[in-house]
Amino acid sequence: MRQLSIAALAILFAQSAVAQTYQGKELVKATLLADTSAIVPGKSFSVGLLLRMAPGWHTYWKFSGDAGLPTEIKWKLPPGWKVGEIQWPIPLKTNDPGDIQTYGYQDEILLLQEITPPAKIDISPVKLSAEANWLVCEKICIPGGANLELELPTSTTAEPKNTDLFARYRRLLPQKFPGTNSATANWSRNGNDLHLKVTSDQIANYQNLDFFPVPQGNTVAGHPNVELRKGSEVTFRIPIESPDKNLSAMPGLVVFSKFPNSSDRSAWEIGAPQISTVAKITQPSRGIITFLFFGFIGGFILNLMPCVLPVISLKIFGFIQQAGQSRQRIFRTGLAFTAGIFAWFITLALVLIALKAAGRDATWGGFQFTNAYFVLGLSVIVLVFALNLFGVFEISLPQSLTRGLLASAERKDNLGSFFQGVFATVLATPCTAPFLGSALGFAFTQSAPVILSIFVAIAAGMSAPYFLLSAQPAWMRFLPQPGPWMLHVKQFMGFLLLATLLFLLYVLGAQRGLDGAIWASCFLLIVAIACWMKGAFIVPTASAPKRSFVLLLMLLLLLGSGIYFIADKFQSAKIDTAQANLPGDWQPFTPERLQAERDRGHAVFVDFTAAWCLTCKFNEKSVLESAAVRQAFQRHGVVKLKADWTNGDPAITKLLQQFGRPGVPLYVLYPGKSGEPIVFPELLTKNIVLEKLETIAVASR
Amino acid sequence: MKTKLILTAITTLAAGALYAADVPPVGSAAPDFSAPDANGKTQSLSQYKGKYVVLEWFNPECPFVKKHYGGDNMQKLQAEYTGKGVVWLTIDSNAPGTEGNITPEQAQKIMAQWKTKQTALLLDPESKVAKLYGAKNTPNMVIINPEGKIVYEGAIDSKASPNPADIPSSTNYVKAALDESLAGKPVSNAQTKPYGCSVKYKSS
Numbered sequence: 001m002r003q004l005s006i007a008a009l010a011i012l013f014a015q016s017a018v019a020q021t022y023q024g025k026e027l028v029k030a031t032l033l034a035d036t037s038a039i040v041p042g043k044s045f046s047v048g049l050l051l052r053m054a055p056g057w058h059t060y061w062k063f064s065g066d067a068g069l070p071t072e073i074k075w076k077l078p079p080g081w082k083v084g085e086i087q088w089p090i091p092l093k094t095n096d097p098g099d100i101q102t103y104g105y106q107d108e109i110l111l112l113q114e115i116t117p118p119a120k121i122d123i124s125p126v127k128l129s130a131e132a133n134w135l136v137c138e139k140i141c142i143p144g145g146a147n148l149e150l151e152l153p154t155s156t157t158a159e160p161k162n163t164d165l166f167a168r169y170r171r172l173l174p175q176k177f178p179g180t181n182s183a184t185a186n187w188s189r190n191g192n193d194l195h196l197k198v199t200s201d202q203i204a205n206y207q208n209l210d211f212f213p214v215p216q217g218n219t220v221a222g223h224p225n226v227e228l229r230k231g232s233e234v235t236f237r238i239p240i241e242s243p244d245k246n247l248s249a250m251p252g253l254v255v256f257s258k259f260p261n262s263s264d265r266s267a268w269e270i271g272a273p274q275i276s277t278v279a280k281i282t283q284p285s286r287g288i289i290t291f292l293f294f295g296f297i298g299g300f301i302l303n304l305m306p307c308v309l310p311v312i313s314l315k316i317f318g319f320i321q322q323a324g325q326s327r328q329r330i331f332r333t334g335l336a337f338t339a340g341i342f343a344w345f346i347t348l349a350l351v352l353i354a355l356k357a358a359g360r361d362a363t364w365g366g367f368q369f370t371n372a373y374f375v376l377g378l379s380v381i382v383l384v385f386a387l388n389l390f391g392v393f394e395i396s397l398p399q400s401l402t403r404g405l406l407a408s409a410e411r412k413d414n415l416g417s418f419f420q421g422v423f424a425t426v427l428a429t430p431c432t433a434p435f436l437g438s439a440l441g442f443a444f445t446q447s448a449p450v451i452l453s454i455f456v457a458i459a460a461g462m463s464a465p466y467f468l469l470s471a472q473p474a475w476m477r478f479l480p481q482p483g484p485w486m487l488h489v490k491q492f493m494g495f496l497l498l499a500t501l502l503f504l505l506y507v508l509g510a511q512r513g514l515d516g517a518i519w520a521s522c523f524l525l526i527v528a529i530a531c532w533m534k535g536a537f538i539v540p541t542a543s544a545p546k547r548s549f550v551l552l553l554m555l556l557l558l559l560g561s562g563i564y565f566i567a568d569k570f571q572s573a574k575i576d577t578a579q580a581n582l583p584g585d586w587q588p589f590t591p592e593r594l595q596a597e598r599d600r601g602h603a604v605f606v607d608f609t610a611a612w613c614l615t616c617k618f619n620e621k622s623v624l625e626s627a628a629v630r631q632a633f634q635r636h637g638v639v640k641l642k643a644d645w646t647n648g649d650p651a652i653t654k655l656l657q658q659f660g661r662p663g664v665p666l667y668v669l670y671p672g673k674s675g676e677p678i679v680f681p682e683l684l685t686k687n688i689v690l691e692k693l694e695t696i697a698v699a700s701r
Numbered sequence: 702m703k704t705k706l707i708l709t710a711i712t713t714l715a716a717g718a719l720y721a722a723d724v725p726p727v728g729s730a731a732p733d734f735s736a737p738d739a740n741g742k743t744q745s746l747s748q749y750k751g752k753y754v755v756l757e758w759f760n761p762e763c764p765f766v767k768k769h770y771g772g773d774n775m776q777k778l779q780a781e782y783t784g785k786g787v788v789w790l791t792i793d794s795n796a797p798g799t800e801g802n803i804t805p806e807q808a809q810k811i812m813a814q815w816k817t818k819q820t821a822l823l824l825d826p827e828s829k830v831a832k833l834y835g836a837k838n839t840p841n842m843v844i845i846n847p848e849g850k851i852v853y854e855g856a857i858d859s860k861a862s863p864n865p866a867d868i869p870s871s872t873n874y875v876k877a878a879l880d881e882s883l884a885g886k887p888v889s890n891a892q893t894k895p896y897g898c899s900v901k902y903k904s905s
Contacts, residue, residue, distance in 0.1 A: 066837040067899035069861055097796075098828060098902025100837050135764075135863065140800040141898045143764050143863040218893045220855070242892045243727065 018146035020136065027054050028136050032128075032148040033110075035166045038155035039126055042119035044600070045158075046166060047150060048110040049073055049132050057138045058104040061091035063214045065102035068141070071111060071134040078126070080118035082637030084601020085672045087112040089172035090253060092261045093210065101223050103212055104137075110169040114600050116637070124154035174253050174267035176599065185270055187249040194238040194247070195227065196270070198254055203232050206256040211236040212267070213252040216676065219244050224252075292457040299461025333417045334470020338463040340421020342456065349455035353448045371648065372511045376520055376566070379504045382497050383524050384531060389494035392528075393535025421463070510611030510646045516573030519565045526561035530554045585634075589643035591651050594670070601672050603638045603696050608656060608666035611646040615682060616665040623684040632693050638669070671696040725834065727854055727891045731845040732833040736792070738821040739808035744790065751847045753787045753882060755875065757857075758794060758831065758900060759822070760801030760839040761811050764863040765897035769840060770815050772865040775857075779818035782879055789819040794831035799901030801839070802826060828902045838897040842875050846882060853878035855893030 017031040029052040036045040051059055051071070060068040075083045088111060091103040115128070133145040177185060183200035196211060203209065211224040222239030229235070236254075240247060249270075257265035387393060501524075509517035537550040587593065589606055597604045607624060609616040623629055633640060643652045645664050656666060659679060667680035669692055678692050725732060731754075735745035746754065757775075760766050769775040779789050793808070795801035803811065808822050825831060834843055834854075844853035858871035878888045 067897065069863070069896065096899055096902070097904045098831070098837065098900055100899045100902070102899070133862075133864075137898070139901070140762055141764055141863075215894070218855075218890070220892060220894045241726070242894075 018148060020142070020144035020146070022142050025054065027057055027142060028052065028059070028134065028144050030132055030134075030144075030146045030148060032130060032150040033162050033165070034150060034152055035160060035162055036152070036158045037161045038153045038158040039117050039121065040156060040158050041117055041121045041154065043158075044114050044116040046112050047115055047128070048112045048162075048166060048169065049130070049148070050108070050110050050165070051105070051134065052108050053106060053136060054138075055107070057136050058092075058094070058102075058106045059109065059134045059136050061103040061105070061212075062086070062088050063103055063212070064135075065093075065104075066100045067096075068102050068104060068137060069135040069143075071132065073111065073113065074131045074133075075113075076129045076131070077115070079635065080637075081128075082116040082602065084114035084116075087114075087173055087601070089169050090174055090255060090265050090267045091212065093212070099223070110165060112166070112169060112173070116602075121154045125151045126154060127151045172265070174269040176595070177254075177268045177270055183268070185254075189248055192240050194240060194250060196236045196238065196249075196254075197233065198236075198268075199233045201232050202256065203229075203234050206258065208255075208257045208260050208262075209234050210255040210257075210260075211238065211252055212255055213238055213250050215250060218242060219247060219250070221250065292454060295454045295457030296461035296464075299458035300464060331470050334466050336415070336417035337421040337470075338467045340418040341463040342421075342459040343418070344422045345455040345459035345462075346452070349452045353451055372508060372516070372570075375504055375507050375511070376523075376570070379501055379508070379520065379524060380527055382501045382504065383527060386494040386497035386501065387528060387531045387535075389490050389497065391491070391535075393531050507611050507646070512570065512573040516570055519569040519573060523561050523565040523570070526557055526565070530558055586640050586642045589641040589652070591655070594641060597639045597641075598670055598672065603636065603672055604641060604670040605633065605638050606641045606643055606666075606668045606670070608643045608645060608652065608661075608664045608668075610644065610664045613645075613664045619665060619667070619684040623686050623689060626686055629686055629689050632690050636693050636696065638693065669693075669696065725851060727851050727888075729851055731843070731849055731851050734830045734833055736823040736825050736830055737805075738823050739805050739812060740821075741805060742821075744821050744823055746845070746849075749788045750849060753782075753847060753879065754845040755782065755787060755789045755879070756830075756834065756843040756845070757789065757791045757819070758836045758839045758841040759791045760793065760795055760898055760901070761803065761815075762800045763839045763898035766839050768863050768865050768868070769857060770817070772868060774865075774868050775840075776816055776818050778873070778876060783818060783820055785883060787879065787883075791817070791819045791822045792825050792830055792836075793822065794825040794828040794836065795901040796828060796903035797826050799903075801898075801901055828900065831900050831902070836900055838895040839900060840897055841895040841900070844875065844878050844882065844888075852882055852888050853891055854895075856895045856897075859893075861894075861896035 017029050019026050020028040020030070031050045031052075033048050033050055034045060035048070039045065049071070053059060060070050062070045064070050071086075073086060077083060089105070089109060091105055094102050094104065096102070117126075127149055128151070129147065129149045131145065131147050133143070135141055135143050177183065178200070183198065183202065185199075186197045188195045188197070209226055209229065213221045213224055215221040219240065220242040222241050224236050224238040227235045227237040238250060252270050253267040254270060255265055255267040505517050505521065508520050512520070533550055533554050538547050542550075586607070594604055594606065607616075607620070609620065643649075643655070645652045645656070656663065659666060659668065659677075665682050667682075667684060669678040669680070671678065675696070678696075680688060680692070731746060733746045735743050738744050761770075783789050793801065793803055795803075803824070805824060808824060811817070812822055823830070830836075834841075836843075840857050842853065842855060842857050843851060846852045853874070855874060857875055858868070858873045860867040860871040874890055874893050877890060881888050
């Protein structure tokens with residue numbers, strides 16, 4: 001009996017409505033409703049704020065127009081509960097005297113939101129409360145508000161409730177913009193006007209077409225109008241009255257109906273925030289000088305990256321060796337090394353310019369580290385260099401070539417230094433150091449001469465220390481004297497290179513699976529044997545036919561193993577679906593998944609990463625997977641998506657480019673459906689992440 | 702180079718023409734007007750040439766206007782800047798028969814009761830001044846510099862709500878723009894989206 005009365009009370013409570021009265025007249029009646037009879041743990045359901053307005057009075061849409069104020073709902077949910085953004089049914093457009101246009105609702109409206117309860121709920125019934133605030137206007141405007149509550153039992157099963165009401169307003173929700181097959185939307189900017197051209201067969205079926213804008217921030221938009229309409233094409237003109245020179249698009253609704261404001265109206269949502277944000281990011285506010293400076297600093301920092309360090313040690317070792325030599329000679333070697341660095345970056349810039357001209361997806365590493373064959377090639381080079389350091393063989397150019405090209409041993413030295421410079425920079429590419437990232441991001445949106453000058457700046461930064469050391473050999477006095485220890489250091493450097501090789505094999509493993517990595521290792525073994533043959537048998541003391549025979553054998557071995565291990569086995573190695581075993585609560589990223597989560601109003605964090613990206617790994621270990629950050633993500637109900645770019649997924653490449661980034665890492669927090677994405681710096685700290693999470697929590701409250 | 706100049710000139714002109722029909726843009730010359738104040742004295746913009754002038758659209762019934770007068774926020778601003786030589790013209794542009802339309806007597810009464818501190822409260826029942834400036838909201842704020850150019854237009858502050866409790870945590874755009882202008886600096890936030898009730902124009 002007692003239980004029954006509590007249940008009855010709960011029902012009463014759930015239905016409780018709050019009325020706003022003004023001078024004895026009821027203006028608005030507000031009720032909180034759910035589309036379910038009970039809460040099933042972990043299962044999302046919809047809630048709706050039902051506002052019933054007195055005849056002639058109206059409340060407002062998320063963009064209220066020239067006057068008015070959008071309705072606000074602030075939820076007070078228990079910890080672990082998530083609430084999506086308000087889903088606003090397509091509003092009515094009202095024109096008042098004085099060219100005042102507003103967007104709102106008359107008579108009745110249901111503002112929907114999705115609530116996701118945690119997987120475990122200990123209490124029943126659960127009381128969900130929200131504070132709603134609105135402005136209701138007829139000729140005059142009266143602010144209204146109510147503290148509303150909704151009480152629902154917890155259960156393992158639930159029946160749909162309020163189905164008609166929810167169905168009625170779900171039909172009035174705007175739809176996502178259809179795929180590019182059935183419709184296209186193009187933005188252009190002409191002076192102070194934005195133009196939106198929509199092409200679709202659907203357009204011919206409707207008499208009435210309109211664009212309802214949702215200006216962001218302090219942007220002031222004039223009244224959109226249909227500028228041109230013919231057949232399946234319509235162009236809207238949206239005057240921009242505020243001085244947002246860079247604004248290139250604006251979110252909003254393309255509204256179709258038989259008559260203005262008819263109840264059969266439907267709409268497509270134009271999700272312009274991405275476009276406009278991108279326009280802002282790629283529009284450099286800093287000048288070219290700043291970026292050249294960043295390029296220089298970034299190039300310098302590249303020297304400290306773990307992927308370059310072994311080579312750098314090599315070079316320093318080289319300097320030590322030269323310490324006793326003539327100053328002029330040291331300077332020349334230094335210049336050669338510098339030239340090697342420049343040559344690589346300039347080549348890279350030229351390749352990039354060519355690719356850009358050809359319209360390919362040119363991104364940093366996009367044509368490098370996402371390509372398994374590039375990584376394999378690099379592995380071979382690293383191994384050969386390591387064996388060389390161990391003394392397995394000596395690198396010597398063919399006699400004829402040496403004679404022809406190099407008049408003196410000195411020049412041979414210079415050539416060696418040149419290639420060492422090239423090699424150091426090849427190894428540097430996976431380390432998109434923080435400054436370098438922004439300089440490169442800028443470079444990719446620029447014209448050919450600018451790309452070239454930025455790459456030259458990076459080269460200058462990277463080579464500066466060697467150039468200085470060789471120009472001022474006096475500073476080399478501080479380096480130790482040469483001696484037998486140099487051989488040991490040299491061999492030790494070989495092990496550092498082997499460590500680099502391990503990393504490269506790890507990347508290959510992520511790209512081609514364990515099988516792929518093993519087949520690649522088999523090939524590497526043959527390469528090592530070939531190197532040993534070279535060192536052991538192709539020596540000046542051996543007879544010419546014997547040398548030729550060994551050389552032939554070497555080439556046959558390399559060719560044979562290349563065909564067998566690489567062209568056959570490695571080529572067909574299954575690409576490992578790294579996404580199957582994502583750690584913790586990370587979910588694999590797809591553009592559709594991102595859109596779906598945002599449509600539900602969830603905040604989404606996307607980690608753009610790759611197996612070969614050391615900065616990414618560092619950020620993940622030290623920040624993203626730290627207890628504090630993990631808990632904060634959980635507390636704020638943020639969906640975590642991992643975009644794995646190890647194999648250069650084109651969908652991810654496209655998104656990276658939208659953010660003006662040439663490669664990973666990239667960290668983006670989407671606050672919800674309409675909020676602008678927040679881009680994090682490439683080197684994360686716990687504080688930055690926690691701070692930004694707080695700001696979205698405040699914004700969505 | 703020359704073509705570029707000409708092109709710029711043409712687009713600027715075109716932009717000017719476009720705005721003329723709607724809102725005069727920030728940076729353009731403020732259109733002159735004259736209207737009677739609560740005491741029946743005619744006030745015109747041109748008579749204040751050489752001074753900073755603030756235009757404030759007003760409706761004593763509007764909750765957004767009450768938000769700023771109820772807590773003394775607007776009066777304080779008016780007192781502070783008229784004290785610094787700024788001319789503050791409050792304008793009621795609501796048509797007869799609509800909410801917020803007031804007679805000169807009602808205007809005097811409100812000014813006394815609310816202890817307002819503006820230079821003058823103008824009555825514009827035919828909404829002529831509002832039309833010249835494309836004013837659509839109460840409050841809607843415009844700042845004109847001594848050369849007669851518009852240097853700010855838009856909202857009074859950053860929080861679009863009728864709730865006076867939001868005032869302390871809002872950025873007051875008018876105060877910021879006046880402070881910058883008086884210090885001889887360009888206004889950093891020269892245009893914002895005004896919020897509030899609509900100006901009640903006469904139904905045509």
